[in-house]
Amino acid sequence: MSMNKKQEVGLRLKQFREAQGISQKTLAEKCGWGASRIGNYEAGVRSINLDDAEIIASVLKIKPYQILFDASEIEALPNVGQIDIQPKFQNSFPLLSSVQAGQWTEACEAYSLDEIDEWYEATVKTSERCFWLRVQGDSMTSPSGVSVPEGTLVLVDTEKEHGNGSLVVAKLTDVNEATFKKFVSDGGQDYLKPLNKDYKTVPINGNCKIIGVVVEARLRLI
Structure with missing residues (x-):
């Protein structure tokens, strides 16, 4: 069964969050939201708008488009070249x-x-x-x-x-x-x-x- 857009975005959010070892509850608290909000996003129950994506991205230290779009979607946009969409981490x-x-x-x-x-x-x-x-x-x-x-x-x-x-x-x-x-x-x-x-x-x-x-x-x- 293929995923819809909300589920795809939710999956990317989950991958970025887990890559940094942060729980749904912790991420929600850092964003100033209730504990269930991140879970709803990741499950594809609720759509992530641009404002919310910017808040989440700020906490995870990534760019909002890394949550909202996958690599193929970004490459298809005019005047946008290939980018690294992996989570960033200090090493x-x-x-x-x-x-x-x-x-x-x-x-x-x-x-x-x-x-x-x-x-x-x-x-x-x-x-x-x-x-x-x-x-x-x-x-x-x-x-x-x-x-x-x-x-x-x-x-x-x-x-x-x-x-x-x-x-x-x-x-x-x-x-x-x-x-x-x-x-x-x-x-x-x-x-x-x-x-x-x-x-x-x-x-x-x-x-x-x-x-x-x-x-x-x-x-x-x-």
């Missing part, structure tokens, strides 16, 4: 210390660009609000399954929403620096769980802020 981010990472807030990054000596490129699509963190200690080292040894660089996306099983960087209220753990939700209780069984799982009871989700890991051997 170089700073390496922060665990203390700097713990001070991260949504309103203001906790570092001065002039003070950061190490920057590394990402190989995955992310939001523009990311940083690298070097893993300290062996709490995330496991003899089986996923293991992230000491010295690994992990890329933290502060705009990506965490879920059960996400590897996250978080800050406990009584600790000055960020910690890297697995987020686990079980029976209505959330936990920060080390991958190393020799370390204790920490219950989350209003004592923790999730700073971001780890989306890439890189082990430097030199």
Whole structure:
């Protein structure tokens, strides 16, 4: 069954949104709308007018026409040449210390660009609000399954929403620096769980802020 125009536009919107790891609810809130509006757009239930496309595009840092038209439609327009319609993403981010990472807030990054000596490129699509963190200690080292040894660089996306099983960087209220753990939700209780069984799982009871989700890991051997 072929899609109609509204469904095609909705699908493109969904692809751009998911490429940046933003939920429908988060995108709607950033646009100043109710939670269901983005879902209706993506399902093709509601048409996206130009004004709304401009608002969405501003949040996603793309152009409105990238949502409203596909490549073939753009090429067919007079005086419009071939363009790159892929979502844009910043691919170089700073390496922060665990203390700097713990001070991260949504309103203001906790570092001065002039003070950061190490920057590394990402190989995955992310939001523009990311940083690298070097893993300290062996709490995330496991003899089986996923293991992230000491010295690994992990890329933290502060705009990506965490879920059960996400590897996250978080800050406990009584600790000055960020910690890297697995987020686990079980029976209505959330936990920060080390991958190393020799370390204790920490219950989350209003004592923790999730700073971001780890989306890439890189082990430097030199």
